[in-house]
Amino acid sequence: ETGVTQTPRHLVMGMTNKKSLKCEQHLGHNAMYWYKQSAKKPLELMFVYNFKEQTENNSVPSRFSPECPNSSHLFLHLHTLQPEDSALYLCASSQRGIHQPQHFGDGTRLSIL
Amino acid sequence: KNEVEQSPQNLTAQEGEFITINCSYSVGISALHWLQQHPGGGIVSLFMLSSGKKKHGRLIATINIQEKHSSLHITASHPRDSAVYICAVTTDKLIFGTGTRLQVFP
Numbered sequence: 001e002t003g004v005t006q007t008p009r010h011l012v013m014g015m016t017n018k019k020s021l022k023c024e025q026h027l028g029h030n031a032m033y034w035y036k037q038s039a040k041k042p043l044e045l046m047f048v049y050n051f052k053e054q055t056e057n058n059s060v061p062s063r064f065s066p067e068c069p070n071s072s073h074l075f076l077h078l079h080t081l082q083p084e085d086s087a088l089y090l091c092a093s094s095q096r097g098i099h100q101p102q103h104f105g106d107g108t109r110l111s112i113l
Numbered sequence: 114k115n116e117v118e119q120s121p122q123n124l125t126a127q128e129g130e131f132i133t134i135n136c137s138y139s140v141g142i143s144a145l146h147w148l149q150q151h152p153g154g155g156i157v158s159l160f161m162l163s164s165g166k167k168k169h170g171r172l173i174a175t176i177n178i179q180e181k182h183s184s185l186h187i188t189a190s191h192p193r194d195s196a197v198y199i200c201a202v203t204t205d206k207l208i209f210g211t212g213t214r215l216q217v218f219p
Binding site: 037040041042043044045056058088090092098099100101102103104105106107109 | 115117143144146148153154155156157158161199201203206207208209210211212
């Protein structure tokens with residue numbers, strides 16, 4: 001039990017598809033994050049939500065659309081993705097903001113055909 | 114040049130060996146994190162520190178703020194320690210190193 005659950009674990013989609021990644025945390029945390037991890041590159045922070053409000057968007061293309069309906073759930077909606085978007089997408093949570101230790105999910109391995 | 118550099122990039126060891134992974138950074142930080150990522154992809158936060166030294170089981174993390182350097186040590190290494198170890202620093206954002214891939218052989 002990691003406390004942060006991501007679904008699905010694996011996703012294969014075409015460039016014209018629309019899909020969503022889901023993240024749920026059971027830790028009572030107030031901050032949630034989306035990260036992208038590509039091969040041989042450092043983790044890239046995509047979005048940060050604090051108390052359901054988006055506080056950071058690191059110049060992420062609009063084909064990635066986050067949604068945070070409450071402090072326990074975070075979604076990443078995907079549409080018209082490109083092959084270079086194939087990566088491991090990780091969700092994390094922390095008590096409050098980036099200055100606290102983060103708890104990570106196991107990630108969703110995304111492949112774009 | 115990355116703001117967070119780790120060395121070595123790859124490391125192999127025999128079971129029982131003492132292991133050191135290094136992290137250097139070039140920015141002012143409020144904290145430094147060590148993370149462990151197993152082949153399945155999940156990441157575990159090992160340490161968050163802003164000064165001195167922390168110990169958890171066979172793992173020890175140290176940081177020297179003046180030298181902008183941190184080390185992660187593993188004593189009596191074991192094959193289950195095989196993973197990627199990632200250093201990250203907190204400024205007004207989180208900046209990650211590229212990781213050190215450790216393989217420990219029996």
